[in-house]
Amino acid sequence: MYQLLRNILFLLEAEQAHYFSMNLLKAVCKIPPVKALIKKLFSVSGDSLSKEIFGLHFRNSLGLGAGFDKNAVYLNELETLGFGFVEIGTVTPLPQAGNEKPRLFRIPSDKALINRMGFNNDGVEVIKERLSIYKMGRGLPAGQAGTMPACRTGRDNGQGTMIIGGNIGKNKITPNEEAWKDYLICFNELFDVVDYFVVNVSSPNTPGLRALQEKDALLEILQKLQDNNQSRKNPKPLLLKIAPDVTSEQLMDIAAICKEVKLDGLVSSNTTIDRNALSKFNQQKASQIGAGGLSGKPLKDKSDAVLSELIHLTNGNIPIIASGGVFTKKDYQDKIDKGAAMVQVWTGFIYEGPGIVRKILSAQ
Numbered sequence: 464m465y466q467l468l469r470n471i472l473f474l475l476e477a478e479q480a481h482y483f484s485m486n487l488l489k490a491v492c493k494i495p496p497v498k499a500l501i502k503k504l505f506s507v508s509g510d511s512l513s514k515e516i517f518g519l520h521f522r523n524s525l526g527l528g529a530g531f532d533k534n535a536v537y538l539n540e541l542e543t544l545g546f547g548f549v550e551i552g553t554v555t556p557l558p559q560a561g562n563e564k565p566r567l568f569r570i571p572s573d574k575a576l577i578n579r580m581g582f583n584n585d586g587v588e589v590i591k592e593r594l595s596i597y598k599m600g601r602g603l604p605a606g607q608a609g610t611m612p613a614c615r616t617g618r619d620n621g622q623g624t625m626i627i628g629g630n631i632g633k634n635k636i637t638p639n640e641e642a643w644k645d646y647l648i649c650f651n652e653l654f655d656v657v658d659y660f661v662v663n664v665s666s667p668n669t670p671g672l673r674a675l676q677e678k679d680a681l682l683e684i685l686q687k688l689q690d691n692n693q694s695r696k697n698p699k700p701l702l703l704k705i706a707p708d709v710t711s712e713q714l715m716d717i718a719a720i721c722k723e724v725k726l727d728g729l730v731s732s733n734t735t736i737d738r739n740a741l742s743k744f745n746q747q748k749a750s751q752i753g754a755g756g757l758s759g760k761p762l763k764d765k766s767d768a769v770l771s772e773l774i775h776l777t778n779g780n781i782p783i784i785a786s787g788g789v790f791t792k793k794d795y796q797d798k799i800d801k802g803a804a805m806v807q808v809w810t811g812f813i814y815e816g817p818g819i820v821r822k823i824l825s826a827q
C-alpha cells in the first residue's frame with residue numbers, strides 16, 4: 464500500500480513531498496476516529512518495549528532523528544505513528560531560511576538521500592512556543608490536545624508519552640568563536656519544553672560547523688552548557704551528535720570529553736560527506752547533485768563502525784543513540800547488538816513509510 468503512495472509522492476520534488484505528506488497526515492489526524500485507526504494500525508505497545516535511559520522513561524527505543532520535524536509542527540502525528548521519541552531541530556537562536564532550493568535529493572536505487580538543508584528553521588522562540596503547547600496537551604486523548612494547562616516536564620513524564628529531544632545548533636552568521644553563545648541561548652530557551660538536549664556540531668551543511676568537533680572548541684561549548692545545566696534544580700540529559708567522518712583521533716578526544724564534561728550520551732551518527740558507499744552509477748549522479756550529507760542505506764556500515772569504536776572507547780559506559788541507515792528489524796538489531804541504547808530512523812521512514820515503527824519493533 465505504502466509502495467503505491469510512495470511512487471506518487473516520489474513524483475513530487477523531495478522537500479515538497481515531505482511537507483505534503485506530513486500536512487496530509489496532520490489533516491486526517493484531526494478526525495478522531497481516523498487518528499485512532501492510524502494509531503491502531505501503526506503504533507506498537509507493551510511494557511516490554513519501554514526503557515529507562517538518562518533517567519527518562521521511553522515508551523520504546525525507536526525514535527525519529529533530528530531534521531525531520533525541525534520546527535516541532537508534527538509531534539502529535541508522529542506520536543500517533545508510535546515513535547518512542549522525536550528529536551526536534553536543529554534549532555538556532557534566530558530563524559533562518561537555510562540553503563537555496565532544491566536542497567534535498569532522493570537516490571532511490573541506493574535507498575539514500577542527499578541533503579544540504581542548512582539548518583532552515585523557525586528560530587528558538589517560535590519553536591519554544593509550539594513545544595509548550597504540545598507539552599500542555601501531552602497524553603490527552605485525540606481532540607483534547609492543547610486544552611489543559613497541566614504541564615509535565617523533563618524526567619517527570621508519564622508512561623506512554625513520547626520523549627522530545629531538543630537538537631540545538633548555531634546560526635550561519637555566528638562566527639565559530641561565539642558559537643557557544645548560540646548553543647546556550649537555545650539551551651536556556653528550550654530547557655522547560657524538551658526532555659533531553661543534543662548538541663549538533665556535525666552537520667556538513669553549515670560552513671565551518673564541523674570544526675567545532677575539534678577538542679578545544681567542543682570543550683568550550685559543552686562545558687558552558689553543562690555548567691549551566693548542573694546549576695539547575697533538575698538538570699536535563701546532555702548529549703553530543705557526531706559525524707561519521709571523524710578520525711580515530713577525534714573519536715578518542717570525544718570519548719575523553721564525554722568523561723570530562725560528564726555528558727549523558729552521544730548520538731552517532733549524522734550524515735556523511737563520503738559518497739563511496741553509493742553504487743558507481745549513483746556516485747556520478749551524486750556529484751551532479753553537489754554538496755550535501757548522504758544518509759540511508761549507504762551510511763549503515765560506516766555509522767555501525769563508528770558506533771562500535773565509540774562503544775569500545777567509552778567501555779560502553781555512555782549510552783549511545785544510534786542513527787544511520789536503519790530500515791529493517793535487522794538494521795535496528797545490528798545497532799542494539801553493537802551496544803546502542805536507542806536507535807533512530809530518518810531516511811528509512813521515507814522509503815519504508817509510516818509502518819516502520821511497527822515493522823521494526825513488533826515481535827516476529
Ligand SMILES: Cc1cc2nc3c(=O)[nH]c(=O)nc-3n(C[C@H](O)[C@H](O)[C@H](O)COP(=O)(O)O)c2cc1C
Pocket residue numbers: 528529530531533552553567576578580582630663666704732733734758759760762786787788789807808809810811
Ligand atoms: C533532510 C535531512 C535533514 C536533516 N537535518 C538534520 C538536522 O537538522 N540536525 C541533525 O542533527 N541531523 C539532521 N539530519 C540527520 C539525521 O538526523 C540522521 O542522523 C541521518 O540522516 C542518518 O540517519 P538515516 O540514515 O536514518 O537517515 C538530517 C537528515 C536529513 C535526511
